Amino acid sequence: MAVDVIMPQMGESIFEGTITKWLKKPGDRVERDEPLFEISTDKVDAEIPAPSAGVLKEIKVKEGQTVPIQTVVAVIDAAGAPAAAAAPAKAEPEKKAAPVPAPAKVEAPAPRPAPTPAPAVAPPPPAGEKIRSSPLVRRLAREHGVDLAQVPGTGMGGRITKHDILGAIGAGGAAARPAPPAAAGAVAHIALENAVPREKIYFGRYEVQPMSVMRQKIAEHMVVSKRVSPHVYSMDEVDMTRVVELREKTKAEFERKHETKLTFMPFFVRSCVEALRAFPTVNASVDGTSVVLHKDINIGIAVALDWGLIVPVIKGAGEKNFLGIARAINDLAERARSKKLKPEEVQEGTF
């Protein structure tokens, strides 16, 4: 029985992933849940386990290629695999069986939902139904990341006119939404419109390098952050002398005893936890006109990588002691650098 291996959806806003490394060759025997390949997505780099035991029959997507989620990237021949369930005579596609945890977004104020099964492929536009527009409308849609399927047309025969698309762009959220990143990386994110006219960018000698997906996301999030949250700066100086002295004095002992390094970070995180307890309104998200006060203190820490930057989250930092925080930081930072973070570990930060 052939089992399709698919590109999993690693997070709800993820549309594609890049295969960075195949850990098995065609013909290799794989066990169920054994790491099969490594991927890189907008949010996380991860190892993907085999959905079934068997023999890797075919690799359909080569290393370095970026494909949309749910794309079949390989086929495992599960015949004769001891772990495989008794296969029905007519093999049905096993897509749904692929153990792809797609962590659902926490919907306030609902309790944390259990991981839901992989969502079905996003419905394609109804076949045969052509969206009527114009060259201008298509260009504007591309430039502003508008999905024309979402724009109601008021022109002749329901054609999407200039006014319709300008209305959609003006309305922002509703119809206009970021287009899925294209493979080339030449995506005009809605948040990343050119501040400088193109003709003032391309002059003289130059080379154009597409941004990595991670870099695009960083830029996009920075811009969105600037837009949705007013930035206010308050500076206080803190005398760190005693912390530095304490660390110098105890770090060797700490590492020997607990088998993890003592850095400055747990001091900072611990201070943040205390501060957030004292000022709980800071541990919050804004949802339109509501403020969502988080009861958990989940602290995100930026980890610089050679190829970008990622923010793993220490979940339940408010319930951890100093040692627990130190361990969590070191563990997350280490796995961030070795691309072993799980998708849920870069989500649900509250601060």
Place this chain on the structure above:
Amino acid sequence: MAQVTFLEAIRQALFEEMERDPAVVCLGEDIGVYGGAFKVTQGLLERFGWERVIDTPISETAIIGAACGMSYTGLRPVAELQFIDFIACCFNQITNFVAKSHYRWGAPVPMVVRGPSGGGVHGGPFHSQNPEMYFTHTPGLKVVYPATPYDAKGLLKSAIRDNNPVLFFEHKFLYRRIKEEVPEGDYTVPLGKAVVRRKGRDLTIVTYAAMMHTSLEAANLLAQEGIEAEVVDLRTLLPLDKETILQSVKKTNKLLVVHEDTRTGGIAGEIAAIVCEGAFEDLDGPILRVTALDTPAPYAPSLEERFLPQAKDVVEKARELARY
């Protein structure tokens, strides 16, 4: 400033240029004693004498041939064709000789061929034509087709001063119908530059000559329905002011071309191609045309009215385009 007619403005240009430059001479059928079939050249003979205002035999080829030869001797002839329809007689001379002389032999031909053109005056098939496109297709020529007295005067002066052959089309419907204040002093209007006659937001109407007035009339009617049309007057067809056309289309995103010339091979097709090449992704609708029908110009007034584009035809097409 005095209000002058289209015809009067042309006459002023001829007077002033002959005054300014003794090399400027006029020649044509009945332009001297009679003052021209439409009286454009009235008074020139009295003022400048028979050596510079020359009545010719009824032979268009003789007129063009003579003018070309005069150019080689250092004169700046302005040849009148009594009706521009008969420029077809001189097709070979103009396209094969006059247009190529500068390029092929390094001998520029600073001549102007001018004459009444266009319909709307019940002139029938031989006295109503718009033969501009035969020549707009010919590299080496310049083709001018003004719509207002101010432009007619300024463009004719530029044409006379140009060192290469210029064909100057005078729409006879406009001769005495259009009046405008024209400055007394010397001024010129540059060749090859279009002008936006009316600003608009919803679509661009590119036009020239008599149809410029038809288009403006249509634009005013459209404005009552809330449709704001921008009207671009080409003024010169060769060289064509692509930039002004593209600029306007990029603003309004829709284009209607209106010309009195017959449809097939009219400049609308060329303009449509230019816009597709230069502003395809700015188009929010098809490029439409309002033109004369692909028939000879009819004699009967009712048929001629049907044959020529009317303001209501422009309104209808513009409405369709705005709604698209």
